[in-house]
Amino acid sequence: MCRHLLLALLGLLAWSPAPAHAIDVDAVLQADKDASGGARWDAVRSLALEGELHAGGLHGSFRTLLDLSAARSVTHYRLGPIEGADGYDGEHGWSRDPGGEVARLDASAARRRARSQAWVDAHGYWYRQRMPASFGALRTQTLDGHAYAVVEATPAAGEPVTLYFDMASHRLTRIVQAQGQDIATTLLADWREQDGLELPRHSVTELTDAAGRTDPRRRTELRIERVAVNVAVTDADFAVPEMTATARIDNAAGVTRIPFELVNNHIYVDGAIDGKPARFLVDTGGVNLLTPAAARKFGLSAQGKLAARGVGEQEVDLSLAHARQVRVGEAVLEQPVFYVVDLGDLDAVEGVVADGLVGYEMFRRFGVTIDYAGGVLSLAAPERFVPPAGAHRLAFEQGERMPIVSGMLDGLPIRASIDTGSRASLTLHSPFVREHGLVAKYHADTEAVVGWGVGGPNRGRPARLGRLQLAGLDIDGIAGDLYTGDKGSFASPDVAANLGGGVFKRFTLAIDYATRALYLAPNAAFEQADPFDRSGLWLLGEGASLRVADVASGSAAARAGFKPGDRIRAIGGEAVTTRSLGDWRRRLRELPVGTRLAIAYERAGQAATARLVLADRIAARWLPSRSAPAAR
Incomplete structure (x- = not known):
């Protein structure tokens, strides 16, 4: 929770610009070091920082320990009613959640971000032989009336970091870095001298979404109150901690x-x-x-x-x-x-x-x-866990809290999160969909509501997928959905897909975080077809009726004239109260194509009837073609 808020609270110091014709990346970085203490930094092995933390209307404190020579770090924090920690041991980032759960974050995106964070914390831009990085050309930019010299750097095995040097104050006052589908911007201020070194004591980090919007609920402020130089550090300070016995x-x-x-x-x-x-x-x-x-x-x-x-x-x-x-x-x-x-x-x-x-x-x-x-x-209990009989083992990585597994989908390597909270079978993330032209490849249906969760409805383009290969298993004919939006968790570029209950119900599924392993034991449903809704209706339970929340364009429901807001009272002569919402959804998936259902409903308080003729919205199976038709 706290590390990304400390993106670059250290070493972001003043520089004295050389004449315009002489300014280049090396000159900017060397001047930065010279103005902030110069050779004194060569003798700095570690720093300890303590101060205040403010986020989401909550107040707290933090303590950060940095091993600059080995690019390791650890932060302990308290924020309102919670406390936790995170760190970097020189190879992996790790976190200890407020409940005490500890995770080693070894997913590829998490490792890249942790490496870039370590590069900034350890002043890698000053010590380029110790921490190599590639640098783009120096450019200038004006923001909010301030002129900046801007440098983009990509640390080895890390992600790009953009550094903004204010040309009026001669200070590095802004750092911009991608964080999933968001952009994290850290603003730095209030430089003070400590043991001949100059450090910024105040930072504000804000996250900006794909539409360029910030949200005060995602703003974090840090104030450093105490600094200690060359404190003693040990390997244990940065190691992944043990979980508390709760x-x-x-x-x-x-x-x-x-x-x-x-x-x-x-x-x-x-x-x-x-x-x-x-x-x-x-x-x-x-x-x-x-x-x-x-x-x-x-x-x-x-x-x-x-x-x-x-x-x-x-x-x-x-x-x-x-x-x-x-x-x-x-x-x-x-x-x-x-x-x-x-x-x-x-x-x-x-x-x-x-x-x-x-x-x-x-x-x-x-x-x-x-x-x-x-x-x-x-x-x-971890020591009593036994995998299911006949299970196929699949190692997983961890990114934040979710297991991430690797497999193949119709010849494409994919990394997918494991999500029992998803009703879908397989949801493909929008960056992956765009990169591989999957809307056309899978002849995806028109966009409609395909799920619902925190933040409201999730819209996607349903499609019949081919073969998913996991842990030596071939899972054929999945009814998937392709997300094409820019918001929400399915817009994340960190993984290609999200695996849900529509696939897992074919198995006995086991997850063992202690050994980073997932187990899949096929059950009697393994070979069964994966049906998909044949009505085009997205229904919500509402007392004695089912409210139509969405109607898929071109679907059976659209042809029958249904509109969002209609309230269905009976289906096929049965009052909707005779079955659960889940049962009605199952019937609208599994009744045969061509089934005719009389629907009694209300619109604007007026009773009406319609005849719904069920029809496939996606193909019964995927047939790859040499030239896929244009997306609908």
Whole structure:
């Protein structure tokens, strides 16, 4: 949480410009070093910084230790009701979440970002033999009335970093760096002398989305109050820490088995918070989360106003709350932190009322096995975890909280996140879709709502995919969707795709964070077809009716004349109250093409009827062609 807020709080110092004809990258960087202490920096081996942290309406403190000679770092922070840490051990970044969960971040994008962060922290631009980087040509730019000399650098094995030197004040006052689909801009000020060195004591970091918008909920401010030079450091200071012992299984076997309900490919389990019954969606792609109403129900006080992003395009408010205990079966987490987020219409989307999610915190603490065919979730103490019989093993990387696996999709290498909280089978991220021309390759259908999550509806272009290869398994004929937008988690360039419940229900799935392994044991559904909606309707539960939230262009529903806002009362002569929303969705996927359904509905308070003739929106199977037709 804190490292990206310290993008370059150190070594971003003054320079005295040479005559215009003499200014080049080397001159700018050397002048920077000379003006900030010159050769004194050659004797600086380490720095310790302490100060204040402000973010999302919360206040706190941080302490950062930097090993400049080995480009290692560690930051410990407190922010409102939470505390955590993150660091870089010279090879990998790592984080310790507010709940105490520890992750070594070894996904490729995470490693590149950590390397660039280390390069800035260790003044790699001054010590180019020690920390090589490539530099672009020096250019000038005017922003907000200030003229800058601008240098773009790419550290070896890192990502580009752009440094802005203010030509009036002769200081490096701005750093710009990509952070997923966002741009992080850090502004630096308030330079002060310390032991002959000059350091900026104040920084503000803001994130800008693809549309160029910033959000005050994502603004972070740091003030350095104390600096110590050449403090003693050891390898242990920067090593990945051990997790605190706050989790247990309350039986001698060390394993608990919990029945679950599968609705819309989502896993729902019963549990408890502080001894009170709770209903959770189980989501590897999420965190321990409660709705505001649930937080109030459990008597938890939420603090702060940060921003949360999910599959939807809107960012929503996020607050933080502590509970005494969360329990799922006989698995217990003590002193858990919950993220409190308004999930909007999710109850109506699901047709199931839930208090929130259990996610990464549970998966990180226990070995997890999900028997989709048997409807049983098993949680095991790490030393008691046993992979499912007949399972195929697949190593995974970790980027932030999610497991990331590698495979092949119709001849293309892909890296995909593992997300039991997704109803879809496989969602392809927009940068990957554009890079490989997949809308045309897969003859994708027109854009429509294909999912719903934090931030609202997720729109995509459905398509029949060919063969997904994972862990030596061939998974054919997946009904996928192609995201083409620029917002939300599916716009991230860090991975190519997101694997969801539509694929996982073919298996007994197990995840073991202790050994970084995922296991897939095919079940009886492995060879079954992957059906896709044949109606074109996206329906929300609403009392005694189903509300039409979206109608896919050119679909059966569009031909029948349905419009968003219509309220369906009966389908095929059955009142919609006779089945769950999940059951109606299943019928609209699985009833044969050509099935005629009489629909009774209301529009603007007036009763009406229509005849819906089900039709495929995507092909029954993908047939590659030499020349794909233009995208629709």
